[in-house]
Amino acid sequence: MKIELSNYSKVIKRRTVLDHVNCIFYSGNIYGLYGRNGSGKTMLLRAISGLIYGTHGKVVIDGKVLHKDISFPKSMGVIIENTNLLPNYDAYTNLKILSNIKKIASDNDINDALSSVGLDPSNKKKVRTYSLGMRQRLSIAQALFEDPNLLLLDEPTNALDESSVEIVRNLLLKKKEQGTLIIIASHNKEDLNILADQIIKVVDGKVILS
Numbered sequence: 676m677k678i679e680l681s682n683y684s685k686v687i688k689r690r691t692v693l694d695h696v697n698c699i700f701y702s703g704n705i706y707g708l709y710g711r712n713g714s715g716k717t718m719l720l721r722a723i724s725g726l727i728y729g730t731h732g733k734v735v736i737d738g739k740v741l742h743k744d745i746s747f748p749k750s751m752g753v754i755i756e757n758t759n760l761l762p763n764y765d766a767y768t769n770l771k772i773l774s775n776i777k778k779i780a781s782d783n784d785i786n787d788a789l790s791s792v793g794l795d796p797s798n799k800k801k802v803r804t805y806s807l808g809m810r811q812r813l814s815i816a817q818a819l820f821e822d823p824n825l826l827l828l829d830e831p832t833n834a835l836d837e838s839s840v841e842i843v844r845n846l847l848l849k850k851k852e853q854g855t856l857i858i859i860a861s862h863n864k865e866d867l868n869i870l871a872d873q874i875i876k877v878v879d880g881k882v883i884l885s
């Protein structure tokens with residue numbers, strides 16, 4: 676998989692939040708987006724995910740122009756703010772409902788996905804009563820669940836304790852080895868140093884490649 680942003684800009688209410696971004700992402704790599712609050716990291720993830728329309732420029736995914744040839748990247752797992760969880764169901768039911776929509780997962784798949792992030796599949800607690808860290812682990816299970824080719828993760832480990840961070844780092848490195856393209860926005864320099872093949876600095880909507 677190859678994702679290319681060419682001269683991509685996004686202007687919201689006369690403010691340029693992404694400014695002539697040019698970058699290329701390839702499968703089998705982890706890219707770390709690093710930058711201050713409000714610099715545009717989440718916006719860049721949204722642009723790649725197809726959640727927003729660019730004001731100028733384009734996103735091309737495997738030769739197909741986003742919002743022209745395709746609406747979304749074909750196989751994608753996303754964590755952009757914790758809006759993807761169903762708070763009134765337990766963790767198992769969250770993944771079960773997702774799998775019923777997509778009709779792909781067995782009970783074993785669900786149990787494995789929850790166990791892989793250290794959640795107990797038999798825990799019947801409703802997700803609304805979960806701690807932030809448990810929610811974050813469930814979001815990660817959900818993003819990884821269908822084995823997507825592309826993972827877009829906004830601050831995936833900011834609420835996790837040390838042992839959970841370790842679990843998630845290992846999971847992501849394993850996915851990378853399997854050829855997944857992973858883009859992570861993070862304030863955690865240690866995470867990015869350990870995980871990222873390339874760190875991309877985002878400053879005032881501009882991308883600085885290093």
Ligand SMILES: Nc1ncnc2c1ncn2[C@@H]1O[C@H](COP(=O)(O)OP(=O)(O)OP(=O)(O)O)[C@@H](O)[C@H]1O
Nearest residue numbers: 687688692710711712713714715716717718719860
């Ligand atoms: N819906 C919106 N309407 C107007 N401006 C927005 C909107 N969402 C984000 N912005 C602005 O776009 C800019 C980039 O925001 P973005 O969320 O991408 O930053 P970020 O680098 O992810 O920050 P953080 O580290 O705090 O998560 C910010 O100035 C923000 O105020």
